[in-house]
Amino acid sequence: MMWTITLKIARYKPGEPARTDTFQVSIDPERTVLDSIEKIWAEQDRSLVFRHACHHASCGSCAMVVNGVEILPCIKLIKDVTKPGGTLIIEPLHNFPVISDLVVDMGPFFERMQIVKMPIVGPADPLPNQEPNEYNRFDDCIECGMCLSACPVVATDSKYLGPAALAAAYQILSSGDGNLSAQAWEAVDGEHGLWRCHVAFECSAVCPSNVDPAGKIMALRRRMTVERIRHLLGLGSSKKKREK
Amino acid sequence: MTSTQKSHSAIVIGGGSTGAAVAHDLALRGFEVTLVERGEIASGTTGRNHCLLHSGGRYCVNDREAGIECIEENMILRRIMPDCMELNGGLFAAFDDADMDYLPLLIEGCQACEIPYKKLTGEEARRLEPYLSPQAKAALWVPDGVFEPMRMCMAFLATAKANGAKVYPFTQVEELLMEGTQVTGVRVWNRIANRRYNLHAQIVISAGGPWAEEIAAMAGIDVPVIVAPGVMVSMTGRYSQHVINRCNKADDGDIIVPQRETSIIGTSSWTVDDPDYIDIPEDHVALMLDRGSQMIPALKQASSRGVFTVARPLIGREGEDEREVSRTFECFDHDEDGIGGFVTISGGKTTTARAMAEKTVDIACRKIGLDVPCRTHETVLLSYRAFYTI
Amino acid sequence: MPPVDSTSESKAYPGQSGRLPRRQVWRWFAFAKRSLGTWGFVLNRVAGLGLVVYLMLHLVVLSLLTRGPDGYNAFVALAHNPIFLLLDVVLIAGIIGHGLNGLRVALIGSGILVRWQHQMLIVLGVLGVVLLAIAAFLVFRI
Ligand SMILES: Cc1cc2nc3c(=O)[nH]c(=O)nc-3n(C[C@H](O)[C@H](O)[C@H](O)COP(=O)(O)OP(=O)(O)OC[C@H]3O[C@@H](n4cnc5c(N)ncnc54)[C@H](O)[C@@H]3O)c2cc1C
Ligand code: SF4
Numbered sequence: 001m002m003w004t005i006t007l008k009i010a011r012y013k014p015g016e017p018a019r020t021d022t023f024q025v026s027i028d029p030e031r032t033v034l035d036s037i038e039k040i041w042a043e044q045d046r047s048l049v050f051r052h053a054c055h056h057a058s059c060g061s062c063a064m065v066v067n068g069v070e071i072l073p074c075i076k077l078i079k080d081v082t083k084p085g086g087t088l089i090i091e092p093l094h095n096f097p098v099i100s101d102l103v104v105d106m107g108p109f110f111e112r113m114q115i116v117k118m119p120i121v122g123p124a125d126p127l128p129n130q131e132p133n134e135y136n137r138f139d140d141c142i143e144c145g146m147c148l149s150a151c152p153v154v155a156t157d158s159k160y161l162g163p164a165a166l167a168a169a170y171q172i173l174s175s176g177d178g179n180l181s182a183q184a185w186e187a188v189d190g191e192h193g194l195w196r197c198h199v200a201f202e203c204s205a206v207c208p209s210n211v212d213p214a215g216k217i218m219a220l221r222r223r224m225t226v227e228r229i230r231h232l233l234g235l236g237s238s239k240k241k242r243e244k
Numbered sequence: 245m246t247s248t249q250k251s252h253s254a255i256v257i258g259g260g261s262t263g264a265a266v267a268h269d270l271a272l273r274g275f276e277v278t279l280v281e282r283g284e285i286a287s288g289t290t291g292r293n294h295c296l297l298h299s300g301g302r303y304c305v306n307d308r309e310a311g312i313e314c315i316e317e318n319m320i321l322r323r324i325m326p327d328c329m330e331l332n333g334g335l336f337a338a339f340d341d342a343d344m345d346y347l348p349l350l351i352e353g354c355q356a357c358e359i360p361y362k363k364l365t366g367e368e369a370r371r372l373e374p375y376l377s378p379q380a381k382a383a384l385w386v387p388d389g390v391f392e393p394m395r396m397c398m399a400f401l402a403t404a405k406a407n408g409a410k411v412y413p414f415t416q417v418e419e420l421l422m423e424g425t426q427v428t429g430v431r432v433w434n435r436i437a438n439r440r441y442n443l444h445a446q447i448v449i450s451a452g453g454p455w456a457e458e459i460a461a462m463a464g465i466d467v468p469v470i471v472a473p474g475v476m477v478s479m480t481g482r483y484s485q486h487v488i489n490r491c492n493k494a495d496d497g498d499i500i501v502p503q504r505e506t507s508i509i510g511t512s513s514w515t516v517d518d519p520d521y522i523d524i525p526e527d528h529v530a531l532m533l534d535r536g537s538q539m540i541p542a543l544k545q546a547s548s549r550g551v552f553t554v555a556r557p558l559i560g561r562e563g564e565d566e567r568e569v570s571r572t573f574e575c576f577d578h579d580e581d582g583i584g585g586f587v588t589i590s591g592g593k594t595t596t597a598r599a600m601a602e603k604t605v606d607i608a609c610r611k612i613g614l615d616v617p618c619r620t621h622e623t624v625l626l627s628y629r630a631f632y633t634i
Numbered sequence: 635m636p637p638v639d640s641t642s643e644s645k646a647y648p649g650q651s652g653r654l655p656r657r658q659v660w661r662w663f664a665f666a667k668r669s670l671g672t673w674g675f676v677l678n679r680v681a682g683l684g685l686v687v688y689l690m691l692h693l694v695v696l697s698l699l700t701r702g703p704d705g706y707n708a709f710v711a712l713a714h715n716p717i718f719l720l721l722d723v724v725l726i727a728g729i730i731g732h733g734l735n736g737l738r739v740a741l742i743g744s745g746i747l748v749r750w751q752h753q754m755l756i757v758l759g760v761l762g763v764v765l766l767a768i769a770a771f772l773v774f775r776i
Contacts, residue, residue, distance in 0.1 A: 012653060013438045031524070032550065049414050049435050053291025055552035056478035058503060059394040061284060068283035068667035075478075075508040075550040097641050097652020100414070103284075105644040105652045108636045110632035113636075120328050120395070120628075124485060129374040129562040133331050135485040138392065138504040147637055150668075152675055158637035172639075194636050199742050201671025201751060210505070214671070215748050220744020410648060436650055632646050 001031045003078065006087040007036060009048065021045070033073035033081060033088065034062050037102075050102040056206055060103050060144030064102050065091040070146040070206040092240075093149040095158070096241050109145045112161055116166035116184045118143075120177065140209045141168060147203035147213050159192040163203035163213030170220040194220055250276040251406070252612060253445040255430055257459055260290035261393060261594040262457040262573075263451035264400035265601035266621070270449075271407035272623060273605060273616040278360040278443055278502075279409060280432055282416030285401065285631075286394040289453045289519075290594055294476055294510045296487060296501050297321060297329060297389030300593040301336055301361075303495060303571055304353030305346075310572045311357035317596045318387060320621045324598075328395045328628060330503065334388025334487035335369055337539060339379040343491045350384055350491060351409040361386050375483040375540050378382050390503050393594055398628035399526035400597075405634055406485075406626055420448065420462040420586070427463060427578075447608050449587045454557040456590040465581045467588050471519045473555040474511035475528040477536070479546040483507050488539050496528075497535030506549055509536035521557040559591040573600045577607050585611070636746040651718075674735050674755050681732035688725055719773055726769045 004026045011016040023040045034052055041048045052062040057075045062074060066081060067089050080086055096104035124137035147163035148154050154162055169188045172178040180188065188194055197217050204214040256267045259281025267279045281287075299318055304311030310533035322331060338344045338534045353360045362385040369383035370376050376383075401411050412434070419431035421442060429444035452459040460467040482502050496512040509532045516522055529551050537544040559574045573592030578584075589604040602618045609616060626634075644650045698705045712718060738754050741747050747754060 014436070014650065016438075018653070028523075030551075039521050047435055047438055049289070050282075052393040053284060054295075055292045056476070056506065056550045057510065057555075058295075058392055058506075058738075059286070059291060061394060074552070086468040095638050096595070097639050097644075097654055099644060099647050099650050099652050103436070104646075105640075105646065105650075107632045107645045108638045108640050110629045111636050112631060114627070114629045120392075121330060124330075124332075124482075127482070127485070128375060130485070131371055132487070133372075137330050137332075137482070137485075137502070138390075140504065142504075152672065154638055158639045159635045160638075161635060162638070178656035187635055190635075191601070197743075198675060199671065199739050199751065200668075202668055202675075205669035205671065214751075218742055218745045218748040221743055225744055412649075415646060436647060634645060 001028065002026045003084045005036065005078065005085065007040065007080055008087060008089045009037075009040075009102070010091040011048075013100055029077065029079035029084075031078060033066060033071070033076045033078060036078060036088075037073065037090070048102075049100050058138070058142060058241065060142035063093055063094060063144040063146045063149070070149050072144060072146070074210040075208065081112060090211050093145055095149050095151070095154045096145065104145075107146055109148060109162075109164075110143070112165040112187075113143055113168065114132060115187050116165045116169045116172065116180065118165070118172070139171075141211045142209050144208065146206045146208065147211075150202040150206040152200050152202065153196055153198055157196060160196050161187050161193050163217065164196075164211070166197070166220060167211055167213035167216035170216040170223075173220070173223070188220075189224065194224070245352065250274060252276065252281065252614060254278075254447045254449060254608060255280065255443055255445040256449050256451055257430065258288065258451035258453060258455070259285040259401070259411070259413060260288045260451065260453050261286070261400075261591055261597035262290075262453065262600050264397040264404070266449055266451050266589065266604050267409050267411070268400040268407075268597075268625075269402040269601040269605040269618060269620050270608070271404040273609065273614075275403060275608075277409035278445065279401070279404070279411045279414050280415040280417060280430065280443070281411075282435070284413050285411070286397045287457070288399065289554050289557065290393045290397060292476075293393055293550055293594055294474075294499065294501055294508060295390050295393060295503055295514075296499065296595075297331075297391050298332060298593060299386040299388045300357050300359045301350065301354060301384070301386040301388070302489065303578055304357040304359060305349050305493065307571060308353070309354060311359065312570060313596045313599055314593070315357055315359045315387075317599050318389065320598060321391075321595070322389070324621070324623060325396065325399050325625045328392060328399065330390040330391070332485040332502075334386050335364070335373065335376075335383045335449040335484045336386065336489045336491040337369055337376060337380045337383040338491040339377060339381065339538065344381055346492045347382060347384065347447040354384070354386065359386055359592055369432070370390055373484045373486055373488070375542050376488070377539055377541050382491075384491065385486075388489070390469050390487065390501055391594070392503075395628040396594065398631040399625040402626040402628060402630035402634065403623070405631065417459060418460075420459075422463065425582055426584040446456070446612055447585050449589065449604060449608060450465055451589050451604075453516070453590060454555040456557060456588050458578075460578070460588050463578065463583050463586055465578055465586075465588075467576060467584055467590065468560060469590055470515060470558040470560050471517065471554065472513050472515050472558050473519070473522050473553050474513050475524055475532060475551065475553045476508050476510035477529055477532040478549045479507045479509065479536075479543055480549045481507065481546050483540045483542055483546070490535075490539060494599065495535075497532040500536055500540060500543075507536075507540070507543065507546070509533065509543070513556075516555065522555060524551060524553050524554050538582075557590045572596075573603075575604050575607055577611065587611075670752055670755055674738070676733050677731050678739065679729040681735075684728045685732060688728070716774075722773050723766070725772045726773070727766050728760045730765050730769070734762050
């Protein structure tokens, strides 16, 4: 079975005004939104640029905004976002500079991830009934940037460290002997750090990988608050000292 | 070394694992490197593959050459990019008599290719992997691993950039520039800015994967590439730590790769003409689920997270059975076709990208009379994140 | 911290620098497709801004006192107008909304009941409506 659907895609090329192009594509509704965009590229417009690689929600590169919400189009089936004859409005991620069409510059995002140094591979919990062993696996966070796009605070404070990096900081601090560098502390606890969050929880709503950044930011805050209070009361800081 | 001091220049076409490794090797040997990729890095075959860092077990029975390549490269990649792989090993599990008959062949293959292995009883295997089917009679442990192809390319390219390489995504080669029978550069279409211009270099290396035939045709050369896609199904939930392989000769849906919180079942094989957009045969998806759940029955209840497909570049002639074609790579120095300054590298695997690059750059060096040894096997790569920040 | 919307030359796409997204205050209010949490966020922004405006007006009105009783009495007469009373209700709605949600934000922000932020918003929302109804009743009875 094939559906014919309409895609309204935000277009932009350097030096030209931004515009919206409308395409019609006939596609099996069991295939993904990303497939429909790739099909348009292959059959109708080779100048369309968009990022993609793994097609199974692991590389994080294809994130975009469809009908007003951040999605990972590689795991969103056509049948789950529209109906036969329906329309999809496709835009690049918000809050990032647009390089061309649906491509945004992820540089500043990766600089953030690099400052906190999120390890991309960490220990894997044993499966039910499995003998414990030192297994490892990729971190949940696929570094897609969707949380920064959805965050209303990033929209007006572009220096905000953002959900993904703050969640990573929490993860590091709560793992075995994890600690943050002085530079990371400065970013996490600074003017544009975790106290900026204004609990819209949108990051956790859009995250495609169950990271729950908002929950982690709040846990990090509690931890810091407790530490401050202990400090005020002269109890000294808790287990983890700051590396200065 | 700054680029003005470099006296040798090369253009690499294609930003998949092969092109990325070639660019890194060239930069390390002092070339001035420009890599052009028509899409995003790893948007071709590489990004969409099965993510298995092969131990060689899959090939050691039928294709010793490929088996040896895999285990050698597996050991090197662990060293040079230690921070972006799940290294939990793999099991070749035997479930029926035919599988049990294959086991001694597999052991013999592993010995011949020097792949480390450990024989396990069915019970031992299930203690390691409780979701494994109770039918499992025996298993062979091998050093398989799991990577992320895009991050792998980024790591190669970040290091290449640190050594002076220029990397241009969304830049498509439309024409090979020729002077007589010598390739002197490429004419590209920069799809970001929607502009066309020429780039020049002493040597042009095509690492176009399944598109290598199309690129070589621009110089009037025929490179025999079979375009053989495979389907993979990514299931929600992690059901093993090891890569689970069926202990039998390569067949459809006989590998389950755990990655993050998913299990990827793959793969199948057929042939198509155009690798740009591939329709997924419906029956292949059902086949993956069926074959996969023979090894891990819990997958029957799991929900599918995504289905994807992409084309292998196999070196061979149309009409040959694509499962029988060797999975090793081939490097074509087109001097032999009477065209100078042009090299094609295709076939192979992401696991063997570094070796492919080594051989290709050896040829490139020979062509311009340069004698610099390869150092990629001992050079630890930068973090993939550096690709975005340097 | 480099701004997310930095428009210096891109490292991943050499020779390119991105187009700055439009200034995005309006995106605080682009909540139609968003989750309940964002509705809470928007409510707080709107109510907060409203309360600031109200405080300003309030000060202006109070400053009438300095100009003697006439002006002030005229204002009080106006304040008994039903439309004005309605505005009072809106004011109370703002205070209740901002106050209750502020409580929620403060709790969550200290890492308390984080998992229940959704449910808390609903419960506080219901509570707020009840309080508002009582307040409206009192306002219009006077
Ligand atoms: C289904 C499947 C599963 C696989 N699983 C595994 C696995 O688990 N482990 C493993 O090690 N290997 C695996 N492989 C093999 C491996 O993925 C490929 O051999 C490898 O990715 C090939 O890389 P490449 O760089 O040569 O090709 P590609 O990744 O295809 O790179 C070629 C690039 O060239 C670009 N290009 C094309 N034309 C032009 C042009 N005119 N100008 C500029 N650029 C151009 C393309 O966009 C493309 O990105 C699998 C392959 C398939 C098909
Ligand atoms: S936290 Fe979630 S939304 Fe944010 S970058 Fe990571 S995976 Fe993407």
